[in-house]
Amino acid sequence: MRRALLACALLLACAGGAWAQISPGPLSRFHQSLEGARNCRSCHGPRGVTRELCLTCHTALARRIEAGKGLHAREEYRVGCERCHVEHQGRAFELVFWGKEGRASFDHAQTGFPLQGRHAALGCESCHGARRIRDRAGLAGGGVNLARTFMGLGAACSSCHADPHKGQFAPRACTDCHDVERWKPPAGFDHGKTAFPLTGAHEPVACASCHKPGPDGSLRFKGTPHQTCASCHRDPHGGRLGASCASCHGTAGWHRIDPGRFDHGKTRFPLTGRHEKVACAGCHARTPGAGMKFQGTPFQTCASCHKDPHAGRLGTSCAGCHTTAGFERIQPGQFDHDRTGFPLRGEHVEVKCDSCHRPGRPRPLKHARCTDCHQDRHAGQLAGRADGGRCESCHDVTGFKPPRFTPDDHARTRLPLTGAHLAVACDACHREVPLERLRSVGVRPPAGSPPRTEQLRFASSACSGCHDDPHGGRTARYGACETCHAATAWATVRFDHARTGFPLAGAHVRAPCRACHPGEGGTLAPAGRPTSCSGCHRDPHAGPFARRFGRDGRTDCAVCHEPTSWESMRFDHDRRTSFPLQGAHRSVPCAQCHLREEEGRRMIRYSGLGRTCSACHGADRGKPSR
Amino acid sequence: MATSVRGAGGTARDRGLFRFVLALLYVVGLGSVAYFLATGAAYYLTPIQERARDPLYWTLKPGGTLGLRFGMAGLLMMTVMHLYSVRKRLRPLRKLGALRKWLDLHILMGILGPLFVVLHSSFKVGGLVAISFWSMVAVALSGVFGRYLYLKIPRARSGEELTLADVEKADGEMTQRLRDEFGADPAFLEKLDRAASPPESAGLLRLLVWLVAEDLGLHRGALLAVARSLPGLPPDLARELMGVVRQKAVLRRRILLWGALHRIFHHWHVVHRPFAVVMYLFVLVHVAVATMTGYGLGWP
Numbered sequence: 001m002r003r004a005l006l007a008c009a010l011l012l013a014c015a016g017g018a019w020a021q022i023s024p025g026p027l028s029r030f031h032q033s034l035e036g037a038r039n040c041r042s043c044h045g046p047r048g049v050t051r052e053l054c055l056t057c058h059t060a061l062a063r064r065i066e067a068g069k070g071l072h073a074r075e076e077y078r079v080g081c082e083r084c085h086v087e088h089q090g091r092a093f094e095l096v097f098w099g100k101e102g103r104a105s106f107d108h109a110q111t112g113f114p115l116q117g118r119h120a121a122l123g124c125e126s127c128h129g130a131r132r133i134r135d136r137a138g139l140a141g142g143g144v145n146l147a148r149t150f151m152g153l154g155a156a157c158s159s160c161h162a163d164p165h166k167g168q169f170a171p172r173a174c175t176d177c178h179d180v181e182r183w184k185p186p187a188g189f190d191h192g193k194t195a196f197p198l199t200g201a202h203e204p205v206a207c208a209s210c211h212k213p214g215p216d217g218s219l220r221f222k223g224t225p226h227q228t229c230a231s232c233h234r235d236p237h238g239g240r241l242g243a244s245c246a247s248c249h250g251t252a253g254w255h256r257i258d259p260g261r262f263d264h265g266k267t268r269f270p271l272t273g274r275h276e277k278v279a280c281a282g283c284h285a286r287t288p289g290a291g292m293k294f295q296g297t298p299f300q301t302c303a304s305c306h307k308d309p310h311a312g313r314l315g316t317s318c319a320g321c322h323t324t325a326g327f328e329r330i331q332p333g334q335f336d337h338d339r340t341g342f343p344l345r346g347e348h349v350e351v352k353c354d355s356c357h358r359p360g361r362p363r364p365l366k367h368a369r370c371t372d373c374h375q376d377r378h379a380g381q382l383a384g385r386a387d388g389g390r391c392e393s394c395h396d397v398t399g400f401k402p403p404r405f406t407p408d409d410h411a412r413t414r415l416p417l418t419g420a421h422l423a424v425a426c427d428a429c430h431r432e433v434p435l436e437r438l439r440s441v442g443v444r445p446p447a448g449s450p451p452r453t454e455q456l457r458f459a460s461s462a463c464s465g466c467h468d469d470p471h472g473g474r475t476a477r478y479g480a481c482e483t484c485h486a487a488t489a490w491a492t493v494r495f496d497h498a499r500t501g502f503p504l505a506g507a508h509v510r511a512p513c514r515a516c517h518p519g520e521g522g523t524l525a526p527a528g529r530p531t532s533c534s535g536c537h538r539d540p541h542a543g544p545f546a547r548r549f550g551r552d553g554r555t556d557c558a559v560c561h562e563p564t565s566w567e568s569m570r571f572d573h574d575r576r577t578s579f580p581l582q583g584a585h586r587s588v589p590c591a592q593c594h595l596r597e598e599e600g601r602r603m604i605r606y607s608g609l610g611r612t613c614s615a616c617h618g619a620d621r622g623k624p625s626r
Numbered sequence: 627m628a629t630s631v632r633g634a635g636g637t638a639r640d641r642g643l644f645r646f647v648l649a650l651l652y653v654v655g656l657g658s659v660a661y662f663l664a665t666g667a668a669y670y671l672t673p674i675q676e677r678a679r680d681p682l683y684w685t686l687k688p689g690g691t692l693g694l695r696f697g698m699a700g701l702l703m704m705t706v707m708h709l710y711s712v713r714k715r716l717r718p719l720r721k722l723g724a725l726r727k728w729l730d731l732h733i734l735m736g737i738l739g740p741l742f743v744v745l746h747s748s749f750k751v752g753g754l755v756a757i758s759f760w761s762m763v764a765v766a767l768s769g770v771f772g773r774y775l776y777l778k779i780p781r782a783r784s785g786e787e788l789t790l791a792d793v794e795k796a797d798g799e800m801t802q803r804l805r806d807e808f809g810a811d812p813a814f815l816e817k818l819d820r821a822a823s824p825p826e827s828a829g830l831l832r833l834l835v836w837l838v839a840e841d842l843g844l845h846r847g848a849l850l851a852v853a854r855s856l857p858g859l860p861p862d863l864a865r866e867l868m869g870v871v872r873q874k875a876v877l878r879r880r881i882l883l884w885g886a887l888h889r890i891f892h893h894w895h896v897v898h899r900p901f902a903v904v905m906y907l908f909v910l911v912h913v914a915v916a917t918m919t920g921y922g923l924g925w926p
Contacts, residue, residue, distance in 0.1 A: 022754045022915055024688065040919055048920025086678035097679055 025088035028095050030145075043087070054081040060142030060151060070151065071111045113155055117180030127153060127160050134159065166218040196226040200251030255281070255292075269299040273324030309363065314339065328354060342367040346397030370395075379435060379449035381456045415461040419487030429466050430454040470519070502531045506563030533557040544607050549576070579611055592616075648730055655738040662696070662745055674750055686748055689921045697746030701909060703739030704762075707732045725786065733773060740766045754915075758908030764901040772894050778837060778887050780880050790884050797877040800870065808867050814856055821848040822875035823882055830893075833886050840879070849875055 022037045034042050042057075043049050055062035064070045071077060077084075085095040099105050103124060108115040115122070133139060133152030140146055153159050157174040169176075177189035191198045198205075207219060210232055214220040225231040229245040236254075248262040257280050264271040271278075283305055284292040298304040302318040314321070321335040330353050337344045342365075344351075356365060356373050366372040370391040377400070382389030394403040405426075407417045415421075433455045435445045441459045458465045463481040478484070484495045493513065497504045504511075516536050519525035529535060534554050539546070541555065549559040560571040569590070574580035581588075593616050594604050609615055663670070669682040677683055685692045710732035713719045740762050751759050780788040804810035804818075824836050839845060853864070853871045880887075916922070 022911075024753055040915070044919035046918070046920055046922075083684075086683070089678050090675065093675070093678070100679075 023088060026090050027087055028089065028093045029091045030095055031087060032091065049080055049082045049087075051078075051081055057143055060139050060144050063142075064151065069112065074110060111150075113153075118182070119180055124150070132160055164218055165221065166214075166216050168218070168220070168222055196224075198251075201253050202251050269297075274326050275324050328357065328359065347399055348397055375448060375450070376446065377450065377453055378456055379438060379443065379445035379453045381438060381443050381453075413461075420489055421487055427454065430456055471524070474525075507565055508563060541604075541606070548607075579609075644727055644730075648734065651734055652737075655734070656741075659738070659741045659745065662692075666745075666748075670749055677748075677750075688746055688748055688750070689916070693746055693748060694921060696742050700739045700742030700746055701913070703735040703742065707735030707739060726781075729776075733769070736766060736769050755908060755912040758905050758912055761901045761905035761908065765898060765905055768894060768898040768901065772891075772898055775887065775891050775894055778880070778883075779891065790881065793877060793880055793884070797874070797881060800874040800877060804867075804870060804874065808856060808859065808863070808870070810856060814852070817852045817855060818849075818871060818874060819878055821845075821852050822878040824879060830886060830890055833883065834890065837883075846872075 023035070023040075027035050031043075043053055045053055055065070061070075061072055065073045067073070084097055086093070086097070087095070128150050130136065130146040133146055133149070134154055135152060136146055139149065139152050144151060146152070157178075161174070163174075175188065177186035179187045181187065207221075210226075211219040211221050211224055228243070229249075230243070233245070235243075235245070248257050250256070280294075281292055283299075284294050284297055286292050301316070302322075303316070306318070308316075308318075309327075321330050323329065323331055335353075374391070376389075376391075378389070380389070385393075387393055394405045394409075396404060407422055410417045417424075431454065432452045434452050435449060438445060438453070438455065438457065441457050443457055467481070469481075475484070478495075478499060484493045486492055486494070513524055516529060517524040532554060534557075537557065539555050539557075543555065545559070546553055546555040549556050559576070560569055562568040562570055591604070593609065594606050666682060666686050669677065669680050669686045672680050677687070684690050687693050688697065710728040713722060713728045714725060743759070743762060747759060780793050782788060801815060804815065810818075824833055849871055850868065853868045856867065859867060
């Protein structure tokens with residue numbers, strides 16, 4: 001009993017002072033008024049701290065949540081308020097936890113108003129302040145501390161920004177023209193949709209140049225006069241050309257007169273040809289302070305504007321030759337070239353003017369030498385000639401070909417034309433060759449020469465300069481071509497055959513060269529032939545004398561035959577056979593004893609005849625001895 | 627072959643099984659506390675002002691998903707521990723296990739319960755419940771002291787307190803053994819009684835200090851000197867004599883301090899129980915307030 005009393009006394013001693021300490025910790029300064037055991041149920045219910053209990057006091061927030069607006073209306077924030085706004089942590093504890101990285105890391109898009117453009121760089125206080133809260137009384141009545149709250153701002157631009165247009169565009173929204181990136185220029189505004197679309201030089205003009213401030217100091221955008229140019233512009237013509245600026249000028253620029261607008265044809269100087277493209281200032285000179293001068297512009301003669309490039313040599317009537325189509329374009333048939341120092345003759349008559357009078361060539365044109373206009377087709381091959389290779393020596397204005405170069409002229413060269421050469425066409429010898437070949441004979445082609453041209457210069461006048469050697473060089477030991485051939489004809493040959501070691505005699509003199517010297521392609525093979533009879537002649541005896549009278553296995557025809565004729569015999573029957581002819585035998589013709597035989601082939605038997613009388617004079621005549 | 631010796635505290639097998647289960651409960655309980663301390667160390671070491679922003683706040687704060695369960699577990703343990711008091715006081719329950727086992731369970735719950743309550747508090751103590759908390763601390767610490775005193779009062783194996791006559795009888799038996807086995811003469815026994823005696827006319831606090839010094843072995847030198855005064859004993863017999871001398875000294879001290887220990891134990895009850903009552907009363911208030919403010923069994 002004593003113990004129980006002691007416990008109760010201890011309990012009462014502690015409980016009296018501790019009842020106020022039933023809270024787990026002091027409330028924050030914002031909920032300070034709720035401190036005390038009697039107020040626990042203000043926030044705590046049987047199910048703990050609930051949103052409903054919090055919103056019982058925070059009515060302004062409750063209204064926003066109910067309206068589905070703001071951060072707290074988002075689904076992820078539909079948890080217990082104490083999850084973010086932790087209480088019982090002491091007076092100094094901040095109820096709003098912005099995250100470890102602080103308030104600057106807050107994703108403002110969660111509030112339904114994402115910070116974009118220039119808004120993103122602003123601090124919270126730039127927008128959230130008591131002075132910008134629209135319904136101050138309502139929020140204050142709902143227990144909201146206006147100095148601290150983030151509620152109360154509207155999403156409209158005018159919640160934070162003043163209207164520099166002073167309501168001119170009401171009820172349109174600012175964002176119809178402006179965006180969050182910049183105020184000027186208004187990104188969403190299209191002047192083209194107004195009654196005065198901006199074109200040309202009007203486009204870069206600053207707004208304030210046309211839209212002047214009104215009495216309240218704001219630029220007036222509505223009711224800006226724009227019906228005539230004079231609404232904004234001063235007339236630099238001083239009214240001299242009337243009030244309709246647009247009949248000459250466009251918005252492309254004051255000085256850019258639109259040809260489609262201004263009709264110069266109505267003036268005393270209609271523009272034609274190249275004049276149409278000339279800028280106004282090209283003729284209408286500017287005068288200081290007064291712009292271009294249009295009236296009183298001299299135009300009676302071309303020289304009023306143009307300088308005479310002929311320096312007066314061709315008179316003062318430019319139109320005699322030229323038109324407005326262009327200075328270079330001379331009127332056909334209008335210009336008499338004979339008035340110049342170069343009358344046109346021959347082929348020159350048909351040449352187009354600009355073939356010689358090309359743009360950029362120095363004037364007056366040089367014409368003393370053909371090469372002033374023409375290229376040297378011979379690539380300088382004739383430059384070494386006594387006249388310097390002047391074209392007129394061979395050519396005239398009637399045409400480059402044929403040249404006036406006769407065989408008489410050719411006779412003054414190293415190769416006078418004679419014989420068959422007279423009938424040869426020029427280009428048979430003077431063929432087109434590349435310039436490299438000309439360089440090999442000492443020619444130095446000037447720059448601009450054609451890559452190929454007819455060869456007029458040769459290293460020598462020898463036959464080999466034009467002709468190939470059909471003998472393949474085998475006759476070189478007898479001298480040049482002229483040793484045997486003449487210019488009259490190739491086939492006419494004059495040659496001393498004795499120089500070959502095989503003097504022609506007898507029938508050989510009459511034999512044509514080709515009979516002994518047949519060559520390929522109709523040419524002769526004059527050298528390398530054997531000098532023995534068998535080199536050219538076939539053995540009609542089919543070889544029986546080769547052993548008896550021959551040398552080196554070949555029949556020595558000269559033992560029996562002479563060069564004069566095959567039938568001309570000189571056989572010593574006494575010495576060379578074993579049957580010396582005696583008596584009547586001496587006058588007997590050969591064929592009487594050496595008969596012809598027809599045994600498959602034609603031949604005369606000279607050997608193997610019988611020595612007996614009956615061999616010739618009997619029935620066995622003509623048969624071979626046994 | 628297992629022996630089964632039946633005594634007041636049950637068979638040896640029963641006692642071994644009980645000790646094993648008890649050790650297992652200590653390991654599981656203390657291990658759980660160590661685990662929760664380790665996993666929540668980052669939160670518990672965070673300054674109290676910054677804890678609300680810690681990711682573990684809603685888990686480990688006193689009303690958190692885990693923190694509230696710590697409190698419930700601690701309260702449950704500290705409720706269960708009073709089965710010991712019930713068992714001790716209600717006569718019909720006396721046959722329901724040995725009182726020593728109930729005390730061991732009481733001590734187990736008395737250690738683990740406050741530790742879970744400390745986890746529940748997350749080392750933040752304030753407000754009304756702080757009275758309960760510090761009362762709990764006082765009860766727990768006094769429990770440790772009470773256990774110490776409990777060991778100083780001679781008891782039977784079942785845990786029942788021995789009477790002074792029982793202790794004096796045991797002391798007489800020990801005196802007879804010294805005479806018979808070691809040839810102790812009256813002079814030796816008188817020296818032994820003097821060495822074992824606490825200082826005369828000492829207050830209760832001084833006696834407590836003397837007891838602690840005895841447990842620390844600070845008085846062993848005097849006993850050793852007495853034991854060596856008996857000459858002619860072989861070494862092994864001399865060692866046995868030292869053991870008998872120590873037991874005899876303990877019995878002697880218990881007899882001499884019999885009245886003093888019981889007075890101290892009486893005063894201990896005066897401290898231990900009222901603090902426990904205060905603790906439970908404020909816990910009831912704490913639980914009631916928590917339930918009213920939404921921290922009931924169903925939350926969170």
